[in-house]
Amino acid sequence: MTTDNLDIIGSEEWCVFEELEIPAIKARVDSGAKTSSIQANNIKVFTRGAHEWVRFEVNPLQDNRSINIECKARLVDRRVVKSSSGISEERFVIKTPVKLGEKTFDIELTLASRDTMEYRMLLGREALNGRYVVNPAVSFNIMPMSLKEVGEQYASYVKEKTGLKIALLASNPNLYSNKRIMEAGEARGHDMVFLNVEHAYMKLDANSPEIRYRGGNILNEFDAIIPRIKPAVTFYGCALIRQFDNLGVYCLNSAEAITQSRDKLFASQLFSKNDIHIPITGFAKSPMDTKDLIRMVNGAPLIIKLLESTQGKGVVLAETNKAAESVINAFKSVQTNILVQEFIKEANGQDIRCFVINGKVVASMQRQAAKGEFRANLHQGGSASVIKITAEERRLAIKAAKVLNLAVAGVDIIRSNKGPLLLEVNSSPGLEGIENATGKDIANTMITAIEKKLKFSLL
Template sequence: MHLTVLSRSPAIYTTRRLVEAARERGHRPRVVDPLEVELGLGERPALYHRHRRFPRTDVVVPRIGLSVTQYGLAVVNQFELLGVPSINGAKGIAASRNKMRCLQTLARKGVQVPNTVMASDASKLRQLVKHVGGVPVLVKLLSSSDKGGVMICETLESLEAALEAILGLGQNILVQQYLRGQDLRALVVGGRVVAAMRRRARVGRFARSLAQGAKFERAGLAPAQERAALETARIVGLDVCAVDLLDADGAPLVFEVNSSPGIRDAEEVCGVDVAAEVIAWAEARFEAPPRARATAARRVPREA
């Protein structure tokens, strides 16, 4: 199977592990920077890589970074237009990237979410925090293009620090209820939870990134938590994703969906070969009638 991983760099841990797992299973993986892909439309859709015809691809594994979301989505969509299976389609990735709309969709479908409020005026942050029940809270900058766009505020002092940091940025903000020590991450691959972890965040006086100082430990999921994670992935339309939940007195609340999760923590903490799980799902997606496979292969021809 010819597998293309769309990623900015082959050195990224998750990308490297996917390539290793694919080779171990006898496949031919290739890492392609989505920004080096050209798209064509006209009589029929076309794909090019560095101005040459795109090499043969049977399955695509998108690892679309936040900084290249729009162009990356167009590339993924072009593969789908050509009939090439994609592990996470453009629609699902796009849905996960709009944090508030994603939560709205989940809530409409009956998935419980934490107290959440969105506003366009950061100067009202103190009032927004009151609406969700007070600190601790997560503060998210919705137009942010990096991981620093999510801050945890556990005290009033850290809230003031967050307010000072984001005033003047002109970004919409989203404030969510947060329960320290009850933050779970479920890694979903192909309709199964393959790893689950609990985040142990460091208590601090100042606002910080959710990832800063956080450590994961292996965790088991209650049936309700596992159902919430799987239902979330299904509703958003993702084959592979991380679903972040709050364990609120046994009631799982989904507060984040990540369509390009890193797998290092899951592999190291849980001892699960997550990369192999993703490649196994890619194999399952590639299993199709011979005519369909041949058609896809012809549409994305071998490199000249």
Template sequence: MNIAILSRGGNLYSTKSLIRAGEARNHTMEVLDPDLFQLSVEEGNAMLLYDDEPIDDLHAVIPRIGASNTYYGSSLVRQFEAMGIFTVVAAESILQSRDKWTSFQILSKAGVAVPKTVLVNSINFESQLNCFQNEPIIIKLLEGTHGHGVILAENAHTALATIETLHTTGVKFLLQEFIAESKGADVRAIVVDGVVVASMKRQCKEGDFRSNLHRGGSSEVIKLTYEEEHLALRAAKALRLGVCGVDILQSQRGPLVLEVNSTPGLEGIETTTGKNISKSIIGYIERNKR
């Protein structure tokens, strides 16, 4: 098959890993920059040009759409869908998972446990903060990756000044309970085609509360409990993601989904676990393109 990876980063670990896995299965792999596509609709047909050349020989695409390119990137994926080309992650799923509040609404409808979360509006900040009874509060921008746009406020008083400042900038954000017992750690599970193919526990570096490896956190292999695995699979299903990373907090009341990532990085978890996740993704394509 001819398989394209939609990515601006041809030299990134994840991209290279996917190329190796595809070529090992005798597929023709290429990296296509989303910014170099021209999308159009002509006479009722979806059309695509790449570097002024028509796209007419692809069997499948692997979207690696960055947060800064969500709108155009998801539009590109939808164009491939309209052309009947298989994509491992659907355009609508990218959009829904990228917006944290939308994803929490969908997860809640599916009965997936998440931390207590409040969408902030400009009516009454103090009333919204009272929901957390002066406990530590996490303030999150609706879109953000690698721990960016996440602030820990010690209490409602300190949170008020921050959210008033954010509100003046027009940024959309939410409030979320701080799960102190997780002690700056979370669990990352990678789901491919309805199966958890790898999992690790991430621990924040000293002095931080965000466990992202990009921010200096550490990681170790972990075996998920039945409840954690079941939760990860339900989250992936709710957001209709064939491939995703599900971040889970271990709380006193059971596992809670913190976030679902439609474009999870592969370097940290493949290095930590020794699992070839890229091979699983290629297998997913093969099962759907027989």
């Protein structure tokens, strides 16, 4: 076929879909894909007359959830499509006219129900054949349009900015941390909703996945989720977070990151692998290995931790080897997994809590154990004060949060004769102690982190 009469199309172009009422959508020209596709949410099939139709929603502009166009089109096919990541899935196919510059022609579009596409649309080779030749070195050759012109096209779709819709996914609305986050979000003009983890449930379906709330309300309008999952509901809470993520909702901490942080053994292995220094830690299954396990962490006194411990609960100090052996074997006899960890005597019951948000330490406090306690814990009568951390401690806190892929983390560090050591990382850190000790508005910083991620501004 001669290319003399074909128009030159760039690597990306603006497309117009008048029947779908989409005034402009940026497409990546992809000659490697047979069929064109468009990003679509909330896909629903319905019957009109003797034919199947499909109703769906499109966010035509990348990183802009505020513009949401509801579209309807006749369903022409269902096809199994393999994504670039190798995952096969069934997609609905519609046929509709597309306008590219001066040309208007019918095009088949698969509805891609994922919000992670870099472009809202891919223009495949079926649309290109006989019409265009691709020059990947140029962009917007067929239909140039400035950002100002795009903005004018969508002027009638833009709603008055009244804030984001943010859900706090937790268990107790009366906790200090949860109340502060709700207050901070509302103060910044956002629509804040408290969702009890155990009152939400989900529908798993390739075509129309859902999350519902007690009473049958469908939760489909959130821009972001702030997860604060208590340990007792980690499994279910993380399942909900994954479902929200599948629906295109931004989650401040991912389910994977939370799960990793809650598994103290796995987290310790990740820290060791990434050259993050922790107190010498041991783990064994058989009681036959208890004596060597104790020797391995330099003997008593030593710390014994339940893998599921939190807020200092399930953490025991064994002051003698005999006591350590008794406690360890008692836990093993009831099939409870524990870690054995060296005791840092020189810390004198002090540790440091660094609050990390999006790769930055936003506040730090020093915690002192209550008299008679070996571990600093504000829930057990400990005290807190503001502290200036060292550059090494700052790097350690940031790296620990990064290794676990946590956007928000409470990183606990202990000072030892060997330098700073990482104790653990909390994926749902409390705000009361650190806000009171430092005077910093951590809740507000968490909300602004969401705004930055979603590129939201009231200005």
